[in-house]
Amino acid sequence: MSAEDPVAALRGASLRVTKQRIAVLVALGQHPHADAEQLVRLVREDLGSVSTQAVYDVLTALSEALLVRRIETGPRALFELRAHAHDHVLCRECGALADVEPGVTPRTLPQAHGFRVDETEVLHRGLCPSCRPRVPLP
Ligand SMILES: [Zn+2]
Ligand SMILES: [Zn+2]
Secondary structure, three states: OOOOOHHHHHHHOOOOOOHHHHHHHHHHHHOOOEEHHHHHHHHHHHHOOOOHHHHHHHHHHHHHOOOEEEEEOOOOEEEEEOOOOOEEEEEOOOOOEEEEOOOOOOOOHHHHHOOEEEEOOOEEEEEOOOOHHHOOOO
């Protein structure tokens, strides 16, 4: 979807256009991989008082409409616009998340992103450059 035109994105997905939905899409356009709490803060900065539940409801609706991708990282879910298909690499220690082009193999990940990867599924997990030096190998 186009981050510049959240109204068109909502209409294209046959969703009602609301201030909250627009605010969440705009916030995600500026802050990819935000979690729900962060999005609540960003939407409040934009709109004033909005309930936490309202933002969660918007995230559910946008995820079901496939405008937003929900990434399960274990302790919390992160959200991003479904602008293009990509995989992710996740740091086990600090939760840092980076985008990876689909089809990147664990062997080429360290060159591309500095992670030491020890598991691969749709979500790659490993250690990010700042955690890598202080976490011993298993
Ligand atoms: Zn991503
Ligand atoms: Zn890390």
